[in-house]
Amino acid sequence: xxxxxxxxxxxxxxxxxxxxxxxxxxxxxxxxxxxxxxxxxxxxxxxxxxxxxxxxxxxxxxxxxxxxxxxxxxxxxxxxxxxxxxxxxxxxxxxxxxxxxxxxxxxxxxxxxxxxxxxxxxxxxxxxxxxxxxxxxxxxxxxxxxxxxxxxxxxxxxxxxxxxxxxxxxxxxxxxxxxxxxxxxxxxxxxxxxxxxxxxxxxxxxxxxxxxxxxxxxxxxxxxxxxxxxxxxxxxxxxxxxxxxxxx
Amino acid sequence: xxxxxxxxxxxxxxxxxxxxxxxxxxxxxxxxxxxxxxxxxxxxxxxxxxxxxxxxxxxxxxxxxxxxxxxxxxxxxxxxxxxxxxxxxxxxxxxxxxxxxxxxxxxxxxxxxxxxxxxxxxxxxxxxxxxxxxxxxxxxxxxxxxxxxxxxxxxxxxxxxxxxxxxxxxxxxxxxxxxxxxxxxxxxxxxxxxxxxxxxxxxxxxxxxxxxxxxxxxxxxxxxxxxxxxxxxxxxxxxxxxxxxxxxxxxx
Numbered sequence: 462x463x464x465x466x467x468x469x470x471x472x473x474x475x476x477x478x479x480x481x482x483x484x485x486x487x488x489x490x491x492x493x494x495x496x497x498x499x500x501x502x503x504x505x506x507x508x509x510x511x512x513x514x515x516x517x518x519x520x521x522x523x524x525x526x527x528x529x530x531x532x533x534x535x536x537x538x539x540x541x542x543x544x545x546x547x548x549x550x551x552x553x554x555x556x557x558x559x560x561x562x563x564x565x566x567x568x569x570x571x572x573x574x575x576x577x578x579x580x581x582x583x584x585x586x587x588x589x590x591x592x593x594x595x596x597x598x599x600x601x602x603x604x605x606x607x608x609x610x611x612x613x614x615x616x617x618x619x620x621x622x623x624x625x626x627x628x629x630x631x632x633x634x635x636x637x638x639x640x641x642x643x644x645x646x647x648x649x650x651x652x653x654x655x656x657x658x659x660x661x662x663x664x665x666x667x668x669x670x671x672x673x674x675x676x677x678x679x680x681x682x683x684x685x686x687x688x689x690x691x692x693x694x695x696x697x698x699x700x701x702x703x704x705x706x707x708x709x
Numbered sequence: 710x711x712x713x714x715x716x717x718x719x720x721x722x723x724x725x726x727x728x729x730x731x732x733x734x735x736x737x738x739x740x741x742x743x744x745x746x747x748x749x750x751x752x753x754x755x756x757x758x759x760x761x762x763x764x765x766x767x768x769x770x771x772x773x774x775x776x777x778x779x780x781x782x783x784x785x786x787x788x789x790x791x792x793x794x795x796x797x798x799x800x801x802x803x804x805x806x807x808x809x810x811x812x813x814x815x816x817x818x819x820x821x822x823x824x825x826x827x828x829x830x831x832x833x834x835x836x837x838x839x840x841x842x843x844x845x846x847x848x849x850x851x852x853x854x855x856x857x858x859x860x861x862x863x864x865x866x867x868x869x870x871x872x873x874x875x876x877x878x879x880x881x882x883x884x885x886x887x888x889x890x891x892x893x894x895x896x897x898x899x900x901x902x903x904x905x906x907x908x909x910x911x912x913x914x915x916x917x918x919x920x921x922x923x924x925x926x927x928x929x930x931x932x933x934x935x936x937x938x939x940x941x942x943x944x945x946x947x948x949x950x951x952x953x954x955x956x957x958x959x960x961x
């Protein structure tokens with residue numbers, strides 16, 4: 462799996478009202494197979510930072526490297542999961558969605574469908590391989606999106622609040638599933654959320670950001686054994702510590 | 710079944726008016742009289758001949774319009790330069806009724822199929838261009854982002870994301886184009902067709918006060934429209950955008 466290095470990255474938006482700094486001098490690294498959460502309130506630049514790692518746009522200053530190679534544009538070395546359920550292609554079945562990246566890579570039909578089915582099994586949706594997205598619940602659609610992002614075997618998985626639009630019970634279930642998937646695939650993960658409990662549950666390390674302009678304020682290692690108990694004293698202490706950074 | 714019911718209800722209202730004695734029977738013939746004329750024209754093959762030449766003109770014009778509309782619509786959505794060049798042209802040409810071109814086309818190409826097909830083509834082009842253009846721009850940017858992240862670009866992005874993503878608009882464009890094609894073909898046949906086509910039959914029947922022939926021809930046009938919708942557009946929608954949940958059926 463690939464390491465992610467973010468070095469002194471800044472992004473300045475040119476707006477009619479003048480230059481607005483969205484991210485200011487952000488640096489962090491994610492070791493291979495490390496699960497890193499970016500946490501912060503709205504406007505702290507966490508999604509902007511993720512989008513730059515994804516290659517949707519380039520930083521104004523600084524550099525991002527994945528597996529030692531400088532990022533320029535999008536690439537199959539990264540899998541991406543968005544918050545919006547609508548990210549799936551409605552005209553493709555779950556299997557067709559998951560196979561899309563492999564199709565782009567030129568993998569033969571039989572092989573890519575076998576791999577896609579394997580990925581759907583990983584997120585426990587192999588029974589729904591032939592279903593169109595609009596027949597699946599929000600949680601199931603997000604699981605398809607995770608399988609889709611993993612199917613072409615990128616070294617890195619980038620996730621932008623993938624469970625934020627789900628109800629609390631489904632979200633808990635999805636977090637458990639994601640922790641399992643991560644353990645099975647050992648991808649390097651950068652996961653954006655504004656939910657502190659979610660970050661403590663999932664992450665090896667939590668990076669706290671603050672807004673105006675978006676800067677990295679702290680990085681907290683979560684050394685708790687997995688699976689984690691959200692009601693344990695240690696879990697709640699970590700949560701309290703992170704909340705302290707966010708409300709200060 | 711429900712379709713037949715609503716058509717029967719409308720027919721019943723007409724029949725009451727026709728038999729009410731308010732109008733001359735020659736001008737408002739009863740439905741059995743219209744049916745007899747229709748049957749006679751079907752039996753001797755004249756109606757089929759007229760319907761086929763009209764259908765040929767509709768579908769030839771529609772096919773040309775679809776080809777132009779799809780190509781130009783997608784190009785306009787893709788390139789700012791193409792959009793800037795063609796949009797003013799579309800804005801100027803669109804409000805001109807296609808029938809206003811009929812005399813011009815007759816002057817250039819003579820009476821007959823060419824002029825009629827061109828009028829149909831003209832009428833049907835604008836909904837195809839505008840709907841394809843809008844559909845391509847309305848494709849969810851998240852699909853483009855996700856596809857781009859998975860290595861799609863150029864041709865694969867176009868065929869596998871933009872075309873299916875724009876399909877609800879394109880199908881609606883086809884429907885509108887088909888409807889405008891009919892309006893245009895009937896009018897154009899009245900002006901430009903020498904002696905064939907449903908529009909020409911209607912126009913010609915006026916000379917002899919044959920209201921039954923006019924109404925029989927109108928019924929044929931209505932029937933063709935009904936079957937094209939039932940056997941063409943409805944299944945097209947059912948197997949694509951409806952099945953994919955990109956549009957929904959109305960609640961029962």
